Amino acid sequence: MVPCMWRYVCSCWLIAVAAHAQTTDSLARKDFRPTGLRLGTDLIQLGKTMAGSSLQGFELNADIDFYRYYLALDVGQWQREHQTLDGTYSNNGQYFRLGVDVNFLTKDPEGNMFFMGFRYGRSRFDENLRYTVTDTVFGDYTNERSHVGLTRGWGELVTGLRVKVWKGLWMGYTARFKFAPGSSATPDDWAVYEIPGYGIAEDKSYWGFNYQVFWRIPFRSARGLNPK
Amino acid sequence: MTGVRSLGIKTWRLFWFPCLAVLGVQCFSYPDCVQDATSQVTLALKTANGSAVREVTFTRITVAGSAETFYANQKVSSLQLPLNANTREVSYTFEYEGLVKNLTLSYTTELQLISPECPVQTYFLDLAVVSSSFGDGQVLILNPVVLNNGAVHVEIRL
Numbered sequence: 001m002v003p004c005m006w007r008y009v010c011s012c013w014l015i016a017v018a019a020h021a022q023t024t025d026s027l028a029r030k031d032f033r034p035t036g037l038r039l040g041t042d043l044i045q046l047g048k049t050m051a052g053s054s055l056q057g058f059e060l061n062a063d064i065d066f067y068r069y070y071l072a073l074d075v076g077q078w079q080r081e082h083q084t085l086d087g088t089y090s091n092n093g094q095y096f097r098l099g100v101d102v103n104f105l106t107k108d109p110e111g112n113m114f115f116m117g118f119r120y121g122r123s124r125f126d127e128n129l130r131y132t133v134t135d136t137v138f139g140d141y142t143n144e145r146s147h148v149g150l151t152r153g154w155g156e157l158v159t160g161l162r163v164k165v166w167k168g169l170w171m172g173y174t175a176r177f178k179f180a181p182g183s184s185a186t187p188d189d190w191a192v193y194e195i196p197g198y199g200i201a202e203d204k205s206y207w208g209f210n211y212q213v214f215w216r217i218p219f220r221s222a223r224g225l226n227p228k
Numbered sequence: 229m230t231g232v233r234s235l236g237i238k239t240w241r242l243f244w245f246p247c248l249a250v251l252g253v254q255c256f257s258y259p260d261c262v263q264d265a266t267s268q269v270t271l272a273l274k275t276a277n278g279s280a281v282r283e284v285t286f287t288r289i290t291v292a293g294s295a296e297t298f299y300a301n302q303k304v305s306s307l308q309l310p311l312n313a314n315t316r317e318v319s320y321t322f323e324y325e326g327l328v329k330n331l332t333l334s335y336t337t338e339l340q341l342i343s344p345e346c347p348v349q350t351y352f353l354d355l356a357v358v359s360s361s362f363g364d365g366q367v368l369i370l371n372p373v374v375l376n377n378g379a380v381h382v383e384i385r386l
Contacts, residue, residue: 082344089341129341131348135267137294137310145339190339202342 030067033220038063038162038170040214045076055080057196061212063101070101072117078125078196086131087142093125095197097156113162113172121178122153123196145190152182152195156208168216176208261346266376269333269355271307274385276366281305282386284324292319311374313337313350317358331367332358333382335374355381362386 042059049056059076074097082089101117130144156179162172184191184201192201199206273282285303290296293312311333312318319332338351352374360367368383 084341084344085347087348089344129339129348133313133348133350135313137291137296138312138314139294141314143314189337193341202340 032066032069034064034066035220036065036216036218038214038216040170040172040212042076042210042212044209044211054082059210061210061214065103068103068106070103070113070115070117072101072119073098074119076197078123080194084129084131086133087129088131089127089129089193091125091127091194091196093123093127093196095121095123095125095195097121097197099156099158101158110164112164114160115162116157116159119156119158119176120153121156121197122151123198124149124151125196126150127193129190129193145188147186147188147190147192150186150192152192152198152201154181154195154198155179160210162214164216168218170214170216172212172214174210174212176210178206178208179204181206261342263346263349264376265340265349265351266374267311267313267350267352268308268376269311269352269374269381270379271309271382271384272370272380273305273307274383276385278368278383278385284386287323289323290321292321306380311335311352313352329386330359330361331384332360334358351375357382 038061040061042061045055045057045059049058055078057076057078057080059074061072061074063070063072076095078091078093078095080089080091097119099117099119101113101115103113103115105112105114126146126148127150128144128146130142132140132142134140157177158174160172160174162170165171178198181195181198181201181204184193186192195201199208273284274280275282283303283305285301286299288300289298289307289309291298291310291312293315294310298309299307309320310318316336317332317334319330322329322331334354334356335352336354338353340349340351342349353372355369355372355374357367357369362384366385368385369381370383371379371381374381
């Protein structure tokens, strides 16, 4: 199922990139000077945090345009605590994603975006597992394992929309196909469970979704992009 | 942009954005509990040359660190005995047909949390014979990874 989905996502992404390559006019004529910086946050993450979910954290998003290409940076903080069936698991860490988006709506007068792109994500985190083993032969016992300062990276193919709502206010969503997380193996006998910004480490691919709100800070006049 | 324009972008954005957010939230789920880890090592009993299954009536089998006895006065051709997740070795004493034999196995463990809704799984790996009084070459490790898949892990020839 996952390899099939992986092939599907890769195919869509490659077709889009090929279509983009064919329709790109002479880039030499285009103005690559950035026109503004967009800063935002993920509302789903904020909503979960405010609703008292086991996942507490936030994510900040930024992008800057170079003609139809956008350099994108996301940074996030993640803190999770689970009551497991036989103990507690906690995870605390930070992550970032860096990548490029390509806008396919180049002629939109308001600068609305339908984009595809890629990201490289990396996370630094600590995790702790405390659990009780019920053993009728050798007797019950409680065990604890900790990982401190682990780092793991992963890749993402992304797609989504950015729509100008009012003046500098933009909203958008980003769907993420995350893949190739770093190994779950560790120097000790406990495999990594969860990677902040990615998800469960054992899952070799993962879907993510952000629903974002942005404020755009214009650098200079560009048709359709400045707040009115 | 004409395609998006023709949809009427204001209506379009008002409708789709909240819908997509709801759909996105629905995408998150935990994996199923896959109970393929076990703390029971399976031992098959064979004749001295390993060519046939041997049935043995045990007086009892004991495990170091536990007061429990196993297979007391039972005639069996395979055994399932416990591994101790809190140590890296386990010693068994087999009493049968007037004989007393010992076997010590070593192993490593790997812990895995599959989901908060599942118990922590302890996998036993790298199963090896530390010592045995069954004689040289009479205890064979057939499968050093102990999984709940019906495989035989150890063969004892006696």
